[in-house]
Amino acid sequence: MFGRRTTLGAGGGDLAARVAALEEAVQDNRALNVRLAELTDVVTELLLPVAARDEQKLEELLEKYRGDFS
Numbered sequence: 001m002f003g004r005r006t007t008l009g010a011g012g013g014d015l016a017a018r019v020a021a022l023e024e025a026v027q028d029n030r031a032l033n034v035r036l037a038e039l040t041d042v043v044t045e046l047l048l049p050v051a052a053r054d055e056q057k058l059e060e061l062l063e064k065y066r067g068d069f070s
Contacts, residue, residue: 038065
């Protein structure tokens with residue numbers, strides 16, 4: 001138990017760098033999850049029958065999605 005504390009204390013700078021890298025990776029993952037959710041909304045709207053589709057909502061989703069790639 002004490003050996004582990006000593007090891008962490010000795011490599012604390014490396015640990016801080018690893019934690020920072022992991023936090024950045026988590027933020028990237030969250031951004032990807034948001035993009036996936038937005039894309040899922042677009043696909044869901046497109047798969048609805050035309051009579052049940054909200055064309056205005058679909059157009060807004062598509063414009064937002066297209067704007068993100070411009």
